[in-house]
């Protein structure tokens with residue numbers, strides 16, 4: 301994929317996340333691995349997710365240094381760089397502070413398949429509770445990567461979430477679906493004793509609902525929604 305297409309995708313990821321429950325002032329960030337290079341594209345500091353356009357994106361190396369771009373980098377870049385180093389299969393990292401997932405993380409409850417979306421995470425969502433402060437050093441980034449292991453995402457206690465994927469599309473969609481799964485599970489928990497799909501049905505459901513083809517059509521839909529919502 302050429303760099304311009306990747307920039308466009310990362311910008312849409314930011315715009316989509318703003319609409320789909322991940323907006324938090326100017327906080328939160330998305331990055332993507334630049335194919336064939338030890339570098340990443342990343343949303344800069346000082347802008348809200350909905351404001352990001354391809355020209356905003358900065359290029360950083362895997363030590364966390366900005367090497368290109370007009371804008372300031374986020375201090376928590378080490379979440380991204382240390383995950384890319386530890387997970388060659390990951391090409392996109394989303395870090396944000398969505399309200400339901402953040403509240404859910406404080407409950408220390410396992411994610412269940414209460415809704416379809418829970419099937420993505422019921423066996424792939426560790427809780428990062430090493431610290432609740434910002435991840436501003438490579439050492440803390442390594443702890444994040446260690447907690448993530450081979451999973452699709454983590455809840456970060458009293459902080460937010462980090463979700464990864466093999467593509468910008470997958471990481472973005474899974475971040476959206478994590479927030480929905482947390483919202484629905486907490487709605488159920490607040491209403492009484494909850495029930496959930498078995499592990500076996502969860503796995504089947506995941507294979508039925510989140511096929512590469514369906515994820516592709518879902519991404520296209522969210523891009524259309526973001527285009528309609530754009531103010532410029």
Ligand SMILES: [Zn+2]
Nearest residue numbers: 376396459460
């Ligand atoms: Zn954060």
